[in-house]
Amino acid sequence: xxxxxxxxxxxxxxxxxxxxxxxxxxxxxxxxxxxxxxxxxxxxxxxxxxxxxxxxxxxxxxxxxxxxxxxxxxxxxxxxxxxxxxxxxxxxxxxxxxxxxxxxxxxxxxxxxxxxxxxxxxxxxxxxxxxxxxxxxxxxxxxxxxxxxxxxxxxxxxxxxxxxxxxxxxxxxxxxxxxxxxxxxxxxxxxxxxxxxxxxxxxxxxxxxxxxxxxxxxxxxxxxxxxxxxxxxxxxxxxxxxxxxxxxxxxxxxxxxxxxxxxxxxxxxxxxxxxxxxxxxxxxxxxxxxxxxxxxxxxxxxxxxxxxxxxxxxxxxxxxxxxxxxxxxxxxxxxxxxxxxxxxxxxxxxxxxxxxxxxxxxxxxxxxxxxxxxxxxxxxxxxxxxxxxxxxxx
Amino acid sequence: xxxxxxxxxxxxxxxxxxxxxxxxxxxxxxxxxxxxxxxxxxxxxxxxxxxxxxxxxxxxxxxxxxxxxxxxxxxxxxxxxxxxxxxxxxxxxxxxxxxxxxxxxxxxxxxxxxxxxxxxxxxxxxxxxxxxxxxxxxxxxxxxxxxxxxxxxxxxxxxxxxxxxxxxxxxxxxxxxxxxxxxxxxxxxxxxxxxxxxxxxxxxxxxxxxxxxxxxxxxxxxxxxxxxxxxxxxxxxxxxxxxxxxxxxxxxxxxxxxxxxxxxxxxxxxxxxxxxxxxxxxxxxxxxxxxxxxxxxxxxxxxxxxxxxxxxxxxxxxxxxxxxxxxxxxxxxxxxxxxxxxxxxxxxxxxxxxxxxxxxxxxxxxxxxxxxxxxxxxxxxxx
Numbered sequence: 021x022x023x024x025x026x027x028x029x030x031x032x033x034x035x036x037x038x039x040x041x042x043x044x045x046x047x048x049x050x051x052x053x054x055x056x057x058x059x060x061x062x063x064x065x066x067x068x069x070x071x072x073x074x075x076x077x078x079x080x081x082x083x084x085x086x087x088x089x090x091x092x093x094x095x096x097x098x099x100x101x102x103x104x105x106x107x108x109x110x111x112x113x114x115x116x117x118x119x120x121x122x123x124x125x126x127x128x129x130x131x132x133x134x135x136x137x138x139x140x141x142x143x144x145x146x147x148x149x150x151x152x153x154x155x156x157x158x159x160x161x162x163x164x165x166x167x168x169x170x171x172x173x174x175x176x177x178x179x180x181x182x183x184x185x186x187x188x189x190x191x192x193x194x195x196x197x198x199x200x201x202x203x204x205x206x207x208x209x210x211x212x213x214x215x216x217x218x219x220x221x222x223x224x225x226x227x228x229x230x231x232x233x234x235x236x237x238x239x240x241x242x243x244x245x246x247x248x249x250x251x252x253x254x255x256x257x258x259x260x261x262x263x264x265x266x267x268x269x270x271x272x273x274x275x276x277x278x279x280x281x282x283x284x285x286x287x288x289x290x291x292x293x294x295x296x297x298x299x300x301x302x303x304x305x306x307x308x309x310x311x312x313x314x315x316x317x318x319x320x321x322x323x324x325x326x327x328x329x330x331x332x333x334x335x336x337x338x339x340x341x342x343x344x345x346x347x348x349x350x351x352x353x354x355x356x357x358x359x360x361x362x363x364x365x366x367x368x369x370x371x372x373x374x375x376x377x378x379x380x381x382x383x384x385x386x387x388x389x390x391x392x393x394x395x396x397x398x399x400x401x402x403x404x405x406x407x408x409x410x411x412x413x414x
Numbered sequence: 415x416x417x418x419x420x421x422x423x424x425x426x427x428x429x430x431x432x433x434x435x436x437x438x439x440x441x442x443x444x445x446x447x448x449x450x451x452x453x454x455x456x457x458x459x460x461x462x463x464x465x466x467x468x469x470x471x472x473x474x475x476x477x478x479x480x481x482x483x484x485x486x487x488x489x490x491x492x493x494x495x496x497x498x499x500x501x502x503x504x505x506x507x508x509x510x511x512x513x514x515x516x517x518x519x520x521x522x523x524x525x526x527x528x529x530x531x532x533x534x535x536x537x538x539x540x541x542x543x544x545x546x547x548x549x550x551x552x553x554x555x556x557x558x559x560x561x562x563x564x565x566x567x568x569x570x571x572x573x574x575x576x577x578x579x580x581x582x583x584x585x586x587x588x589x590x591x592x593x594x595x596x597x598x599x600x601x602x603x604x605x606x607x608x609x610x611x612x613x614x615x616x617x618x619x620x621x622x623x624x625x626x627x628x629x630x631x632x633x634x635x636x637x638x639x640x641x642x643x644x645x646x647x648x649x650x651x652x653x654x655x656x657x658x659x660x661x662x663x664x665x666x667x668x669x670x671x672x673x674x675x676x677x678x679x680x681x682x683x684x685x686x687x688x689x690x691x692x693x694x695x696x697x698x699x700x701x702x703x704x705x706x707x708x709x710x711x712x713x714x715x716x717x718x719x720x721x722x723x724x725x726x727x728x729x730x731x732x733x734x735x736x737x738x739x740x741x742x743x744x745x746x747x748x749x750x751x752x753x754x755x756x757x758x759x760x761x762x763x764x765x766x767x768x769x770x771x772x773x774x775x776x777x778x779x780x781x782x783x784x785x786x787x788x789x790x791x792x793x794x795x796x797x
Contacts, residue, residue, distance in 0.1 A: 039530040
């Protein structure tokens with residue numbers, strides 16, 4: 021009996037509650053955050069906060085005011101770093117800011133040029149932000165992207181997250197960012213998106229694509245931007261291509277053929293001979309034809325061979341384009357050739373490590389593409405062909 | 415005997431498994447990664463050598479003194495006063511370690527999940543629960559270990575969820591700088607392996623002691639395998655940045671995202687990990703309590719459970735001021751402190767005990783012959 025009384029008395033002390041108790045309705049949930057340069061040694065942190073709808077507001081099918089209500093709002097604060105700016109933003113909110121659901125981190129172009137590693141530190145060190153969040157670099161000011169409405173998704177944050185999971189550009193999470201930064205090459209690639217105010221109204225959204233290409237970083241500083249087309253080349257190099265249609269012009273058939281790769285693997289085979297460093301990019305891919313605007317019958321082995329050859333050349337030219345920018349313009353090894361050399365030639369790499377920046381542009385790159393067209397799609401002859409069967413179509 | 419309970423050798427194995435791995439699993443990939451870089455997956459294999467040696471010492475000593483723990487047989491081996499002094503050292507070591515483990519546990523909880531909660535609450539609640547287990551005796555600790563062992567395996571099932579994010583390239587170049595980095599990386603985990611010596615407190619209560627050696631060795635093998643698995647998994651996901659995270663395993667499980675639906679699995683992993691930590695702290699706590707009552711020659715160990723619990727809580731505050739001191743201790747002192755008390759000293763004891771036994775056998779052999787001689791000798795003297 022005495023024991024029971026004691027236990028009851030002791031548990032009274034716990035009635036005050038738990039220190040870390042948080043209720044959902046006390047939280048302001050961040051869905052995306054944008055960091056821009058504000059002035060000298062100052063940053064501008066903007067967060068997109070989810071606005072919870074009232075439960076039961078409006079009936080089924082009854083249009084009420086709440087249906088057109090905004091789902092998110094954007095708040096900004098200035099500070100010397102994220103933590104400092106965060107406290108300024110917090111002062112504007114009646115609820116405690118919560119990072120746990122923030123899926124997108126945007127950085128403005130200007131701040132990217134100065135380096136973003138210091139800001140990333142907050143995101144990795146603080147226990148709330150998740151490492152699964154994706155990074156984007158925005159043309160102009162990053163905050164503008166947060167303000168725009170998305171056509172299909174709840175918010176721009178959700179739209180950008182979907183982009184990442186579609187693998188149209190390169191999905192780069194915080195972990196990927198740090199892996200690239202800590203890799204041998206110390207070059208980082210992050211998707212680069214259109215300025216927000218170019219995507220404001222419906223017309224602009226129809227006209228402009230949000231994804232512009234890839235921002236290439238040397239260490240944590242922005243070195244340059246690859247166009248969409250060059251980005252494809254980079255994705256091939258990094259063995260990250262999953263969705264791409266390749267359209268090739270066939271002079272023999274007077275028209276275009278499009279092929280969608282189903283499977284693609286890239287191998288980097290480094291070679292050091294007589295002190296000359298070179299690398300062989302070996303690509304093995306197979307795909308299906310999805311569009312045929314030529315006069316060729318795709319059931320003919322000869323026309324498949326023609327397509328394969330043109331696809332090979334097309335992939336090669338895309339990679340050459342990416343490499344031209346990376347090697348000659350930015351001197352940033354975003355394809356991570358350094359790691360390939362490190363793996364195969366550890367000793368030579370050890371010596372070359374300090375002068376990799378000087379060595380990288382000199383590296384000879386050979387590209388070998390083995391493209392196989394497996395299926396012509398669901399029809400054999402071009403859809404517009406009026407020739408009769410059995411006639412030679414060449 | 416102080417303890418009436420009995421455990422099986424399989425239960426003992428599971429207890430030791432959890433006692434070693436519960437805290438090792440959070441920090442080892444980070445510590446090993448610091449020195450071994452991308453060879454960190456090799457380190458647990460080297461480290462397990464200490465574990466095998468420790469288990470051998472504990473079991474061999476138990477064979478010589480089947481009903482006694484280390485605190486008791488040390489007086490038999492090296493004499494009353496040195497033996498008692500050694501016992502005191504061992505007890506101090508264990509009470510200190512229990513405090514440090516409780517603190518490490520609390521630091522993890524506070525740092526990751528409950529930043530606002532006072533650390534004393536986290537430590538005291540844990541020690542209170544453990545005190546209850548210790549009071550209930552070795553049997554209940556054995557059974558909890560048996561049950562929680564299976565829960566503890568659960569995170570291994572979650573690992574394949576990260577397959578998409580694993581990059582086999584991080585493994586290469588293997589052994590770039592030879593074996594040395596991986597050996598350096600083994601220095602810290604081998605400290606954890608030496609904790610297997612705790613079995614010397616439990617062996618007297620094991621019913622099927624013939625299987626003790628087998629289950630002890632299997633336990634060490636299991637720990638080595640699990641740590642290798644975890645290190646490999648961390649390496650493939652994080653590459654060389656593994657060493658930067660204080661709790662890489664936690665970060666990795668937090669990184670899991672399946673179909674945007676299975677996310678934030680860290681809370682599941684944390685729950686399982688707390689179960690493991692509960693067993694670990696209970697075992698250390700129990701060893702301290704049992705050893706102390708044996709050292710003092712008490713009739714029952716239950717009255718000192720609470721006082722020692724209070725001491726453990728106090729030590730968890732006194733020992734270290736902050737997390738980076740704790741991690742400094744783990745890196746600089748513990749790899750030597752742990753094995754010194756738990757592997758080297760027992761091996762020395764074993765050596766001395768074997769010498770003693772040999773000496774005794776010789777003197778016994780002499781004794782059987784001696785009486786006649788002695789007799790004649792005395793006669794001569796009288797004469």
